Amino acid sequence: MSFRYQQLASELQQQIEQGQYACGERLPGVRELAKRRALSVSTVVAGYRQLEAEGYLQANSRSGYVVKARYQPPPLSSAPLQHAAAPSAVSSQHMALTLSKAAADPAYMRLGAAVPAAEYLPQHALQKALQQVIKAQPARLMCYEASRGATELRREIARRMALHGAVVSPQDVIITNGCQEALMLSLKAVTRPGDVVVIESPAFYGLLQALEAAGLKALALPTDAQNGIDPDALEQALTQWPVKACVLIANYSNPLGSLMPDQHKKRIAALLAEHGIALIEDDTYGDLGFNGQRPASCLALAPKQDIFYCSTFSKTLSPDLRLGWVIAPKHTAKLEYLKFISNISTAALPQLAVAKLLQSGRFERHLRQVRPLYQAAVQRISSSIGRLFPAGTRVSQPQGGFVLWVELPQGVDGYLLAQQALAEKISIAPGAIFSPTPLSGSARYSNFIRLNCAVAQDARLERALQTLAQLCLRQLTP
Ligand SMILES: Cc1ncc(COP(=O)(O)O)c(C=O)c1O
Structure with a gap:
């Protein structure tokens, strides 16, 4: 007893x-x-x-x-950073489409696409702002918005960016349909089909889709889980290959969550400038650092260099707004034209509503509330993985954002795991799709997966993680 x-x-x-x-x-x-x-x-x-x-x-x-952090799984082993493989064409991004379908289907436990569940988003404030715009400016919603975007939103974005050290003119802000379009327009502005683009490895698969769509070749540079790419490795790659652009997520990369030190950001911007190569900076997660302090963007640290700064409200307000922006003062006219010939303009309704949220301070308040929630969700899932998954599993230690990069023991195939998980109504992102050629023999990260942690932290999540752990163990059992 x-x-x-x-x-x-x-x-x-x-x-x-x-x-x-x-x-x-x-x-x-x-x-x-x-x-x-x-x-x-x-x-x-x-x-x-x-x-x-x-x-x-x-x-x-x-x-x-x-x-106590008793169940923290070991961190990822650090990759050798010096050598990039040769540039390769990008193909077979079909699995990403399956993920995106599952992300919209509530029947799935949505650990695949990096989409926050509704409870992490300021639903009521957003609804209110949308309704106010519909009521106050009906005429504005009955014509095409300007191709470069609504003046109100461009002004608010420029103001906010100045607060974080990047002084830009509202005239240079081009509103896009999410960061995905910002990346696509930036690539179009500086490359032609067949050109070589430096990217991180593992790489955000949306970027790989953009490269595939534009017929570009990827030169994937090994990326450290804490600090991002190594400037020396970039320097070496630039002398070896005819690179036309470099796309980086310096702040809380997807999938690693790495945060590049400011010294590296400056050195990389200077190196690219020396070679006359544009930097395309994806700052999607910059506002979601766990310590509450916003890291500087490359644009803020190197304002004179040829930088395309791309960002979005998808991870902070709602992905369904389809609202992002790109700023590249040297290329504003070209970007505006590319936006116009791609799809004329982005709808005015979400732009005006978001401008209101920015103006009222509601956006900043939401960021203050949501950062600790993302951090708690990431820590919780990380510790569940340590407790449930087979020995030898390693997990990234992101400093911001809400995804985890999980290295499974050798012998577990992430792609097979993702398919088995889909049959159990669980979506996860297999590591191979973060490599330019996911289905070829040269695909990397076959024993990795990425998990979206911005989901309800409840018993359903715990069951899904248990199922994933069992599926891994089954693969390891002869
Ligand atoms: C790093 C990164 N860039 C861009 C995007 C695309 O964002 P959007 O929904 O704004 O097109 C995502 C979405 O997952 C992302 O993670």
């Missing part, structure tokens, strides 16, 4: 192991729990002390008892 404090400790241990309390999370205060469970304070203290002795909890003088 066990004592009551032992029963309490064992229940709490189970809750921690099931992920109901994430690492770093505070357990209820001693008095509060004693009251809730009709126990004495000394029983609760004894239960907590037992869990502390067993390594589950840590007593913290300010916040009481918090869950």
Whole structure:
């Protein structure tokens, strides 16, 4: 027969192991729990002390008892950074289309596409702003918006960017249908089919789609999970290949979550300028750093260089707005023309609504609220992976954003796992699609997957992670 404090400790241990309390999370205060469970304070203290002795909890003088990061899986092994493979054509991005279909289907546990669940987005504020625009400016919604975008939004974006160190004119902001279009227009502005573009490896698969659509070749540079690409490796690649552009996610890359040090950003911008090569900077996740401080963009650090700065409201407000922007002061007229001949303009309604949210301060407030939620979700899923997945699994330690890059033990095929998971109504992104030729023998990352952590943190998620872990184990069992 066990004592009551032992029963309490064992229940709490189970809750921690099931992920109901994430690492770093505070357990209820001693008095509060004693009251809730009709126990004495000394029983609760004894239960907590037992869990502390067993390594589950840590007593913290300010916040009481918090869950220890006991199940943190090991970090990714660092890749050798010096050598890029030869440039290759980009093909077979079909799996990404399957992911994008699953991302829109609530029947799936949506761990595949990097799309935040609705609870991470400011739904009510957005609805209100949309309604206000419909009511106040109906005539504005009955014609084509200007190709470069609504003046109101371009002004707000320029103001906000100046606050973060990139002083740009609203005249140079071109509104696009998401960052995807910003990337496509930027590539079109500086390349022709067959040209070579430096990208990160692993690379965001939307960029690979853009390269495939434009008939460009990818020169994929090994990318460090903490610091991004190595400037020395880039320098070497630039002397070896006829590179026309370089696309980087310097702030919280997708899928690694790496954050490039400012010194590297400056050196890379200078190196590219020396070779007369444009930098296309994708800053989709720059506002989602866990420490709350926005890292500088390459554009802010090297304002005189030839930089196409691309970003979006997809991860902060809603992907369905299809609202992004590109700024490249040296190419504004060309970008405006490319936007015009691609699809005339972006709809005015989302632009005007987002301009309101920016103007009112609601956008910044939302960022302050959502960053810790993304961080908690990433930590929670990381610790569940450490607890559930087979030994040898390694996980990235992103400093922002909401995706995890997971290295599975050798012998687990991420592509097969993704297909088996789809049959269980779980979508995940197989590592191979972050490589330019996912279905060829030279595909990399075959034992990797990427997980979207911005999902409801509930029992359904826990079951999905258990299923994924079992599918991995099944693949490893002869
Ligand atoms: C790094 C990165 N760039 C661009 C995009 C595309 O964003 P949008 O929805 O704004 O087109 C995404 C979306 O997943 C992304 O992760």
